[in-house]
Amino acid sequence: MNKCLRWTIGCTLAITMAAGLAGCGSSAGSGSSNVVDAEWYGIDSYQLDSSATLQQCVGESLFEWDTEKNDITDGVCTDWKVSDDGKTVTFNVPEGMYYSTGEEVEPEDVVASIQHGQEVSPYSDAYANIESMDVDGRQVTLHLTGYRSDMLYAFCADFMTVIDKDELDSMSNDELMWGCHPYGMYSVEQYVSGSEVKLTRNDGYVTHCPKFENQGPAHFKNIDVTFNVEEFTAVESLKSGDVDFIATSLSQDSVKDLSDESNVSVVEASYPEIDYIELQTDKGPMADKDVRLGICLLIDRQALCDMSDGQAVPAYSMIFDTMQNFSQDAKDYFMQNYADDPDRGIQLIEGAGYTKNSDGYYEKDGNVLSLELYADSGDLSSLMAEGLQGQLDEYGVQVNFNPIDWNYVHEQAKNDDYDMARQSLGWAEPILIFNACYHDPTAPTPTDEYYAKVDDIAATVDSDERTQKIGDLQKEMYDNLDNIPFYSPISYIAYNKDLQGVNIQSDGSWSWNDVTW
Numbered sequence: 001m002n003k004c005l006r007w008t009i010g011c012t013l014a015i016t017m018a019a020g021l022a023g024c025g026s027s028a029g030s031g032s033s034n035v036v037d038a039e040w041y042g043i044d045s046y047q048l049d050s051s052a053t054l055q056q057c058v059g060e061s062l063f064e065w066d067t068e069k070n071d072i073t074d075g076v077c078t079d080w081k082v083s084d085d086g087k088t089v090t091f092n093v094p095e096g097m098y099y100s101t102g103e104e105v106e107p108e109d110v111v112a113s114i115q116h117g118q119e120v121s122p123y124s125d126a127y128a129n130i131e132s133m134d135v136d137g138r139q140v141t142l143h144l145t146g147y148r149s150d151m152l153y154a155f156c157a158d159f160m161t162v163i164d165k166d167e168l169d170s171m172s173n174d175e176l177m178w179g180c181h182p183y184g185m186y187s188v189e190q191y192v193s194g195s196e197v198k199l200t201r202n203d204g205y206v207t208h209c210p211k212f213e214n215q216g217p218a219h220f221k222n223i224d225v226t227f228n229v230e231e232f233t234a235v236e237s238l239k240s241g242d243v244d245f246i247a248t249s250l251s252q253d254s255v256k257d258l259s260d261e262s263n264v265s266v267v268e269a270s271y272p273e274i275d276y277i278e279l280q281t282d283k284g285p286m287a288d289k290d291v292r293l294g295i296c297l298l299i300d301r302q303a304l305c306d307m308s309d310g311q312a313v314p315a316y317s318m319i320f321d322t323m324q325n326f327s328q329d330a331k332d333y334f335m336q337n338y339a340d341d342p343d344r345g346i347q348l349i350e351g352a353g354y355t356k357n358s359d360g361y362y363e364k365d366g367n368v369l370s371l372e373l374y375a376d377s378g379d380l381s382s383l384m385a386e387g388l389q390g391q392l393d394e395y396g397v398q399v400n401f402n403p404i405d406w407n408y409v410h411e412q413a414k415n416d417d418y419d420m421a422r423q424s425l426g427w428a429e430p431i432l433i434f435n436a437c438y439h440d441p442t443a444p445t446p447t448d449e450y451y452a453k454v455d456d457i458a459a460t461v462d463s464d465e466r467t468q469k470i471g472d473l474q475k476e477m478y479d480n481l482d483n484i485p486f487y488s489p490i491s492y493i494a495y496n497k498d499l500q501g502v503n504i505q506s507d508g509s510w511s512w513n514d515v516t517w
Helices: 053-057 107-120 150-155 165-170 173-179 231-240 252-259 289-298 301-307 328-338 342-351 379-395 406-414 430-436 448-458 463-480
Strands: 032-036 064-066 071-073 078-082 088-092 130-136 139-144 186-192 196-201 222-226 264-268 273-279 312-314 362-364 370-376 398-404 420-426 483-489 492-496
Touching (some): 053 222, 107 130, 107 139, 107 165, 231 252, 289 342, 289 379, 301 312, 328 463, 328 483, 342 379, 370 406, 379 398, 379 483, 398 406, 406 420
Parallel strands (some): 032 222, 370 398, 370 420
Antiparallel strands (some): 064 071, 088 139, 264 492, 273 483, 312 483
């Protein structure tokens, strides 16, 4: 799924290719399309910890997220309403929506699907506050132990879909994985393990999402998806017209290769991610807050991102610009106080008692200002870490870069055995970011008071008020200088230029509803 916990499962979507005849020139409503996607592991998305992009065609999320309004909007279900005390949610399940089996979607199916998710989903914590559910006509009522804003994200995510209650009652979890029929634009006609899926249009499909012009059945009758093929082959097939769409993130080499192709569109489709630096605070040179601030001010994020040749953009807030409840106030605060001021950075380091030795490095009491930097060994991560190493070296700060597997970076921070640790969180919703961004148990920010504030943010019903609190909490993090934003990676997808209706949202999401020739 686009919304995967990259820091937890280390998910890297394989670049894959679709085989067969391209749909170019097919008439809307009856044609077919061939799409590059990551491998599919099942269609009961509740049981999955990640899924491929096109799986949203087979199982549509209950609601959609409006990136412009920064709020939940209609999808399969409609009219989301929260009570003043935040303990009751109501929404409707309109008539006229049909599974590919011909059965109509009922409110009881939605309730049964949510209950199924509470039992099997790795993301069930996001809606564990649902204590009970009632159905009255076409309206569903959720009774909550308390409001949680991350529940909104779950209801808009592609790991919460609608499955027929009859199937949930009669099938085992293993049978559901490939045998159920989630409500969506398409159903699986054929699945070949590790190779391909063939999708057939669900002519009984309707959505109520205002973001889509086409709220009925898909324009294409069939989609053929093939996976586990080399990226080079996929790119060459797109260039030749044998493939219509590459829906997984392309390498920078492939982006460059495709950029001059007259029949190919290459567009950014970046899911929100914050790559940040966890800083040592209780020992070594970084225990001095002025040294930490000095180091922070020396970093030129824009120069490093320029060096990445389009693979990253600077990040100046932990809740990044494309995440829900992004706070411009917090970003401005960081930029004004903690970024891009090398002269002040040098003054702080020298004010902490450091002077340059004959080798051009700062030292104090005979000890060189030397920092151990840990980052995962991925291409972009290593590139940015090496660039940071070079920047600080130019100012006289020695950095030893240690490229290791991402989970070992976590271990170095947990063991308090580091000076700087490059961490990463790919998630569009701020509560998980706050809860998961600290690994060092000695860091000053993650106290009981901090987590109480996170819980208070999650319980805040009003979106604007929640955004304000999110900004305030980030400022506290920055003032402690234990976690600082670094950059956000950029992802690209490519498709046949004759395809119309490919509309990428600011959070990197898109749908197949309006795609046609």
